[in-house]
Amino acid sequence: MESRRRLVRIASILAVPLLWFLVSRLGIAPGLPTPIEVTTALVAELYREDFWISTVQSTIRVLGSFVIAATVGIPLGLLIGRYTVFADLTFPALEMLRPIPPIAWIPFTILVLPAAELSIMFITFLGAFFPILLNTIQGARGVEVEYSRAAQSLGASSFQTFRHVIYPSALPAIHAGMIVGMGLAWVNLIAAEMVAGGTGLGFLTWSAYTSGSYPTIIVGIIVIGLLGAASSTLVRWFANWQIGWQEVEAA
Template structure:
């Protein structure tokens, strides 16, 4: 009932609710850090309060290295994401439409999927001559599998009756693919792209452990090594904001490219 009311609430009310949710989290963080809350399994004795993080964030904003850090991270994330989007969508469409491709390609991909990004670091260093390519590869592996699996899911769940109807009306394979399969799988593909973008940012700290110079992930890791706790949180928040923003951008672009999906929601 409460969820239904929240979904159908006016836009200003929903925005206010979201802001209130963020404010509640900040207040809880402030209380736990200032009172050095110790719950046994979890302790906030060394967690910096919001004021210290805000101060460290302001210092980063004034630093000339900020643009260098952001530029390096954005280039790595978007390069890895673009390669993962291309590979994931092509392989996903192929596996979803071909049993031969599913039998030949899916088993090795499924074996590689559970391997965490940090486990790829030694092999990435050996495989690529430059640390830059190694970092792009780490973000690529993080983004690939959500895109691939969502594409496969979308293709496999296209209504078979739509495909049969298109064929009965004389459509060839290319027409069926372009006018039935691709539009039907598009919502799942967009979801995979959005998740993949978030995962690419998630893997950024792991990727930039390889680098010894620039990047928001490197900034966060370097802050940890010198025990600058406030800057660790600043780096985490910057990654979170950019990850959330880029995932939302992917969703917006996807929605704009699927007017039929928007019309269905409006009619619902």
């Protein structure tokens, strides 16, 4: 059964370049570079130092912003989810900020923050922060009241109940938010790099468009997709390690 699933997943991945080849071959999208052109451009990029610098820089930006977002969002979400007074003081203001798109933040961060790097990191942070926050809130609110009462009846303090009952029970929801947050962190990063950054994969892709190097655009898209998938897989592995006590079917 597991081997069949792996074959289906491999076939799903291979179907993408096959469909791409057919579309370019049949002329359905005349401006779309062919797989051979993109492969040639990819090989050329692998020999360019700027490509590797951009790849490493984008990866560091995403991972750094994501770690900060999780460090802030998880405790904040747990507190909002469990304490009504704290939720009333903080959540309405956060909910007003959540719908603002990343592009709208770019002019503000350029004016307020002293360096472009901080602007890009902040916008990337926002992409990961709100999914983590909201899922953590829902996870904390979804914990059965009886669990907390049972722990307290056995002599557990408020902190022990919070640490050993509420937090573990909310972990599945927290990790779901972390997976979504990682994907949105990449979305926000690429948007910020295209507008405000002078380096990174987003800037590399946009520069390829402005210079007419269309195969390089596809190279950038493919690399971003691979790094995004790898980042999400890393989060899933971490989640499965943390909630090893729960039987979870691999997604």
